Amino acid sequence: MISIVKEFQLIESFFTGRAQSRKDIAVGIGDDCAIVQPAENKCIAISCDTLVENVHFFPDMPAKELGIKSLAVNLSDLASMGAEPAWMTLALTLPEVDESWLADFSAGLFEIAEYYGVALIGGDTTRGPRSITITINGQLPKGKGLTRSGAKNGDWIYVTGTLGDAALGLDLLRNKVEVSSEDRSYLINRHYRPTPRVLAGQSLRTIASSAIDISDGLVSDIQHVLKASNVGAVINVDNIPMSEPLTRSVSTELALSYALTGGEDYELLFTVPEAQKGMLEISLAESGVKFTQIGQVCTGGQLRLVAGNQPFEPVNLGFEHFN
Amino acid sequence: MISIVKEFQLIESFFTGRAQSRKDIAVGIGDDCAIVQPAENKCIAISCDTLVENVHFFPDMPAKELGIKSLAVNLSDLASMGAEPAWMTLALTLPEVDESWLADFSAGLFEIAEYYGVALIGGDTTRGPRSITITINGQLPKGKGLTRSGAKNGDWIYVTGTLGDAALGLDLLRNKVEVSSEDRSYLINRHYRPTPRVLAGQSLRTIASSAIDISDGLVSDIQHVLKASNVGAVINVDNIPMSEPLTRSVSTELALSYALTGGEDYELLFTVPEAQKGMLEISLAESGVKFTQIGQVCTGGQLRLVAGNQPFEPVNLGFEHFN
Numbered sequence: 001m002i003s004i005v006k007e008f009q010l011i012e013s014f015f016t017g018r019a020q021s022r023k024d025i026a027v028g029i030g031d032d033c034a035i036v037q038p039a040e041n042k043c044i045a046i047s048c049d050t051l052v053e054n055v056h057f058f059p060d061m062p063a064k065e066l067g068i069k070s071l072a073v074n075l076s077d078l079a080s081m082g083a084e085p086a087w088m089t090l091a092l093t094l095p096e097v098d099e100s101w102l103a104d105f106s107a108g109l110f111e112i113a114e115y116y117g118v119a120l121i122g123g124d125t126t127r128g129p130r131s132i133t134i135t136i137n138g139q140l141p142k143g144k145g146l147t148r149s150g151a152k153n154g155d156w157i158y159v160t161g162t163l164g165d166a167a168l169g170l171d172l173l174r175n176k177v178e179v180s181s182e183d184r185s186y187l188i189n190r191h192y193r194p195t196p197r198v199l200a201g202q203s204l205r206t207i208a209s210s211a212i213d214i215s216d217g218l219v220s221d222i223q224h225v226l227k228a229s230n231v232g233a234v235i236n237v238d239n240i241p242m243s244e245p246l247t248r249s250v251s252t253e254l255a256l257s258y259a260l261t262g263g264e265d266y267e268l269l270f271t272v273p274e275a276q277k278g279m280l281e282i283s284l285a286e287s288g289v290k291f292t293q294i295g296q297v298c299t300g301g302q303l304r305l306v307a308g309n310q311p312f313e314p315v316n317l318g319f320e321h322f323n
Numbered sequence: 324m325i326s327i328v329k330e331f332q333l334i335e336s337f338f339t340g341r342a343q344s345r346k347d348i349a350v351g352i353g354d355d356c357a358i359v360q361p362a363e364n365k366c367i368a369i370s371c372d373t374l375v376e377n378v379h380f381f382p383d384m385p386a387k388e389l390g391i392k393s394l395a396v397n398l399s400d401l402a403s404m405g406a407e408p409a410w411m412t413l414a415l416t417l418p419e420v421d422e423s424w425l426a427d428f429s430a431g432l433f434e435i436a437e438y439y440g441v442a443l444i445g446g447d448t449t450r451g452p453r454s455i456t457i458t459i460n461g462q463l464p465k466g467k468g469l470t471r472s473g474a475k476n477g478d479w480i481y482v483t484g485t486l487g488d489a490a491l492g493l494d495l496l497r498n499k500v501e502v503s504s505e506d507r508s509y510l511i512n513r514h515y516r517p518t519p520r521v522l523a524g525q526s527l528r529t530i531a532s533s534a535i536d537i538s539d540g541l542v543s544d545i546q547h548v549l550k551a552s553n554v555g556a557v558i559n560v561d562n563i564p565m566s567e568p569l570t571r572s573v574s575t576e577l578a579l580s581y582a583l584t585g586g587e588d589y590e591l592l593f594t595v596p597e598a599q600k601g602m603l604e605i606s607l608a609e610s611g612v613k614f615t616q617i618g619q620v621c622t623g624g625q626l627r628l629v630a631g632n633q634p635f636e637p638v639n640l641g642f643e644h645f646n
Binding site (some may be wrong): 026027030031032033034035036037038042044045046047048049050051052053054055056066076077078080081083087093121122123124125126128129131133135137138140142143145147149161212213228322 | 347349350353354355356357358359360361366367368369370371372373374375376377378379399400403404406410412414416444445446447449450451452454456458460461463465466468470471472533536551
């Protein structure tokens with residue numbers, strides 16, 4: 001590893017001592033590589049996400065929240081495949097060694113890591129503009145795993161939780177809108193602390209025909225499913241689940257736009273064949289996660305939004321990171 | 324994944340089509356996670372390294388060389404554990420979408436990836452100051468794997484290749500020194516294109532008692548072995564292997580300082596018990612990698628450098644990334 005002297009000091013003081021142990025880790029932090037032993041008959045799901053200052057988060061984002069969110073967005077990718085979280089590496093680039101920031105960031109990271117049973121097994125700490133890249137590994141029964149490509153004509157389309165809160169939370173941080181102080185803290189919290197649907201994803205593994213997590217917005221992300229599955233979809237926007245803090249803070253039209261095109265909700269969008277609807281009710285009710293049927297898969301490759309029987313066109317909020 | 328719309332466009336055009344296929348990849352680039360199937364009775368070695376512009380490379384570093392080096396430094400970590408390269412994720416942060424740069428970078432990355440049989444299985448492309456984080460996965464027979472902690476009193480200390488070239492190459496790029504044009508291109512090439520000792524590392528798996536790759540310099544990196552193994556070492560600097568371009572370009576004293584304290588050689592430093600010396604000769608000779616005995620492990624926790632029978636103190640070149 002590069003810059004091992006200072007890297008080691010940083011990692012040792014803020015990360016090594018607190019890294020969760022797991023029996024499947026043969027060599028943890030502190031060698032050139034970690035060595036892990038996957039369970040028998042399991043395959044490995046791997047994903048990585050980068051958060052860059054001034055692109056994915058503001059410089060004044062509390063470090064603890066950033067620690068939580070950095071892992072949450074990766075856990076959400078595992079959730080959408082139905083994988084069980086296992087190990088992660090952390091590439092942390094910082095302009096300077098700020099001990100208070102590191103203490104808060106690591107506290108947030110380990111809070112969520114411990115909750116989901118993820119062990120930090122290695123990483124690299126470098127000097128430079130602040131950014132965080134986590135690469136996460138999860139386990140799946142061999143040959144299982146939800147993908148984007150399994151949706152079939154006639155399958156029902158669902159989402160977990162409510163949509164749009166995180167995008168309005170971001171606009172609150174940007175001072176673009178004003179809401180009551182109670183709703184403000186709820187909405188900003190939804191932006192800072194998305195709930196990765198890890199258990200719901202595992203419950204869906206044998207029920208759903210496809211799944212994706214909503215990071216860029218429902219309308220944007222569902223297109224990946226439609227393209228990968230070579231199908232179309234009809235979404236009834238009257239059924240889109242929205243929170244009270246969202247619907248009472250802005251007009252219905254704007255709320256729907258946040259819910260349809262706003263990003264970073266990290267809820268799951270998934271499709272379920274008619275024959276599995278009974279199992280879905282049982283499984284997801286057990287996991288305690290709210291889910292809502294919002295539409296149906298059809299042929300043709302197009303996405304149609306309808307309100308009642310009329311075509312619906314959301315206001316484009318232009319939510320896009322890389323611009 | 325975040326910013327999936329543009330990320331997808333970038334990855335699809337420069338990376339997806341060219342990613343090497345492997346039979347053990349169930350789901351490759353393009354879903355929320357990749358899914359891989361480790362071989363039976365194998366464990367997984369995982370490492371990640373970040374290269375940041377203006378810290379680890381100059382803005383004018385040719386993109387192809389950067390693509391090669393980004394993976395080479397990660398492969399070197401796998402080499403030092405004796406692991407066989409398998410899969411990688413790439414987190415690429417770029418200030419703008421420069422198609423010519425991307426074409427060159429990806430050409431370099433895939434050149435070395437194909438040579439070592441590494442498949443790109445996913446990643447994240449974000450806007451921001453230029454940096455590259457690769458997380459690499461390799462496979463090892465269950466329970467095997469070279470670590471830093473196995474060196475024993477009496478073991479012999481070896482290095483592969485020659486040391487110091489890469490650090491002098493860096494000083495040439497900084498215009499700190501001048502050498503003949505032939506030596507200049509050799510030395511800069513050694514800085515740009517380190518040779519990860521992947522096959523040598525695998526050969527050493529059942530022979531060496533410990534190993535590490537030399538990224539920060541021999542004197543710095545050997546300390547990690549001594550600390551992890553709770554031993555000391557005596558290094559005879561007269562035996563340090565150096566290339567002709569290095570020794571004829573600078574004074575002997577300076578050459579030794581480059582070799583002992585200069586970083587980024589990415590050669591292996593390893594220890595071998597007396598009983599394994601015969602096997603070492605056979606195995607490494609087969610792999611065609613030059614190796615040199617430079618000292619011996621002793622008790623006491625200290626590193627002693629000697630020239631003849633006299634203590635030796637290298638000139639400190641102050642090679643350090645994170646400063």
